[in-house]
Amino acid sequence: MDESNTGSVTGSVTEAITMRVTRWRPDKNTPPGTQDYDVPMRKEWTVLDGLNHIKDELDQTLAFRWSCRMGICGSCGMNVNGEPRLTCATFLDDYAPGPVRVEPLANFPIARDLVVDLTDFMEKLPRVKPWIIRDDDAVLGADSEIDGEYLQTPEELDAYKQFSMCINCMLCYAACPVYGLDPDFIGPAAIALAERYDLDSRDQGARERLDVLIEHEGVWGCTFVGECTRVCPKHVDPAGAIQRYKLKAAQENVKAFLLPRGRR
Amino acid sequence: MTKRRVLPLVWMAFSGGGVTSAMFLPVLVFLFAFAFPLGWIDPPSGEHLRAILGNPLTFLVLLGIFTIMLVHAAHRFRYTLYDGLQLKWRWQIALLCYGGAVVGALAAFLILATAMG
Amino acid sequence: MSDLTWRRPISTWWWLRKRTYFVFVMRELSSLFVGWFVVFLLLLVRAVGRGDAAYHDFLDWADSPVVIAVNVVGFAFILLHTVTWFGVTPQAMALRVRGKPVPAPVVIAGQYVGLAVVTAFIWWLVTR
Numbered sequence: 208m209d210e211s212n213t214g215s216v217t218g219s220v221t222e223a224i225t226m227r228v229t230r231w232r233p234d235k236n237t238p239p240g241t242q243d244y245d246v247p248m249r250k251e252w253t254v255l256d257g258l259n260h261i262k263d264e265l266d267q268t269l270a271f272r273w274s275c276r277m278g279i280c281g282s283c284g285m286n287v288n289g290e291p292r293l294t295c296a297t298f299l300d301d302y303a304p305g306p307v308r309v310e311p312l313a314n315f316p317i318a319r320d321l322v323v324d325l326t327d328f329m330e331k332l333p334r335v336k337p338w339i340i341r342d343d344d345a346v347l348g349a350d351s352e353i354d355g356e357y358l359q360t361p362e363e364l365d366a367y368k369q370f371s372m373c374i375n376c377m378l379c380y381a382a383c384p385v386y387g388l389d390p391d392f393i394g395p396a397a398i399a400l401a402e403r404y405d406l407d408s409r410d411q412g413a414r415e416r417l418d419v420l421i422e423h424e425g426v427w428g429c430t431f432v433g434e435c436t437r438v439c440p441k442h443v444d445p446a447g448a449i450q451r452y453k454l455k456a457a458q459e460n461v462k463a464f465l466l467p468r469g470r471r
Numbered sequence: 472m473t474k475r476r477v478l479p480l481v482w483m484a485f486s487g488g489g490v491t492s493a494m495f496l497p498v499l500v501f502l503f504a505f506a507f508p509l510g511w512i513d514p515p516s517g518e519h520l521r522a523i524l525g526n527p528l529t530f531l532v533l534l535g536i537f538t539i540m541l542v543h544a545a546h547r548f549r550y551t552l553y554d555g556l557q558l559k560w561r562w563q564i565a566l567l568c569y570g571g572a573v574v575g576a577l578a579a580f581l582i583l584a585t586a587m588g
Numbered sequence: 589m590s591d592l593t594w595r596r597p598i599s600t601w602w603w604l605r606k607r608t609y610f611v612f613v614m615r616e617l618s619s620l621f622v623g624w625f626v627v628f629l630l631l632l633v634r635a636v637g638r639g640d641a642a643y644h645d646f647l648d649w650a651d652s653p654v655v656i657a658v659n660v661v662g663f664a665f666i667l668l669h670t671v672t673w674f675g676v677t678p679q680a681m682a683l684r685v686r687g688k689p690v691p692a693p694v695v696i697a698g699q700y701v702g703l704a705v706v707t708a709f710i711w712w713l714v715t716r
């Protein structure tokens with residue numbers, strides 16, 4: 208009995224599946240190509256297992272990102288047969304008989320093989336200030352030491368909880384045609400995370416985030432394709448977050464026009 | 472102090488126009504593009520329609536819905552040209568689309584005012 | 589340091605690659621027909637204002653094959669707009685009544701009720 212195959216009845220594997228994997232070494236003169244690898248089709252294997260098999264047994268030069276292999280770290284996002292997927296959550300036998308195409312996550316520049324350059328997102332995320340912003344530090348004592356906790360009811364938690372599930376896997380950016388076509392667009396996850404903090408009862412930073420997102424490359428670039436929500440593995444619904452943010456931004460904007468300076 | 476921007480206002484008009492066109496166009500198109508011309512239903516008399524159009528309330532309502540539907544169409548079509556066809560002449564497309572909506576709204580004003588009699 | 593990455597270009601036909609992208613672009617193209625029908629209705633209003641002869645000429649013109657063909661296509665597009673607009677509203681607006689979220693089917697049904705009311709009113713107004 209093959210010990211590495213606990214849970215399945217047979218020890219041997221008779222089937223294989225071809226994984227057609229993008230390969231590229233940093234060389235502006237040669238476009239990315241693909242390489243085919245025959246990988247055993249084990250019933251419970253994910254695409255990530257297949258990639259690790261390739262790297263361990265077939266071709267150690269293959270480069271790809273992964274970590275937790277259980278859908279929480281957000282590292283292993285790639286395009287599998289054209290769809291942005293977490294490779295740790297995508298089963299090989301769903302693509303039988305194959306071949307299954309494994310490409311770097313769409314809409315990002317390729318750094319090497321299946322690894323993409325995420326600098327653009329890393330620059331955009333801090334712009335929306337995804338942290339609790341407060342004018343005061345309500346729980347600091349007289350000596351500026353932390354002196355208590357912020358209290359939050361279950362209802363207050365529910366208001367933003369869904370948007371806090373984002374694991375920054377970037378599948379939404381890979382799915383978003385606007386992000387693919389307009390590099391200035393700040394993108395789904397960044398806006399969803401801004402909304403997560405705006406809705407958090409402990410936060411007082413909505414205005415600062417609005418100043419960033421009310422610009423053209425903020426929420427208004429979104430045309431509500433909705434694909435981001437469809438591919439999100441954590442059911443964050445960034446499309447919903449963005450549309451609600453647009454309404455909020457529009458309401459604040461009207462107030463800004465109507466109210467005198469001091470009250471805005 | 473919150474910044475003031477025009478684009479959110481355009482978006483609100485787009486949104487309002489979306490609801491308006493979703494609610495009003497089906498019946499208006501069904502009646503005036505199919506039922507009456509094709510004779511499925513006897514067309515109303517010109518006199519009856521002129522009586523409706525002569526009402527100042529009708530003038531205001533129709534002017535309002537035609538204008539907001541034109542803004543909706545302009546805003547959406549502008550983004551379709553950016554993303555669908557990837558035409559990147561930003562200000563030219565904006566001018567063409569919103570300018571078209573303005574021209575249409577002016578035409579609506581004139582035509583509705585004239586038809587008021 | 590130079591940019592040692594490869595940027596993949598997006599095809600002009602990106603929206604043909606996936607059904608959801610295709611429906612999205614069709615939905616956006618409905619805007620063209622919203623614009624067309626505003627023009628069509630303004631032509632009707634102008635004809636009515638000019639008298640019965642002009643009004644009947646308009647109805648004859650609207651009856652012609654080319655105009656019917658355009659309007660059939662246009663009608664399909666504006667129905668797509670109505671259905672998709674109503675469908676996404678629950679996602680776009682987190683409506684709460686007395687602290688409880690309004691379920692999506694209720695939001696969607698409510699809009700169809702609005703559509704029915706507007707339709708009935710205009711039908712009555714025009715045909716009475």
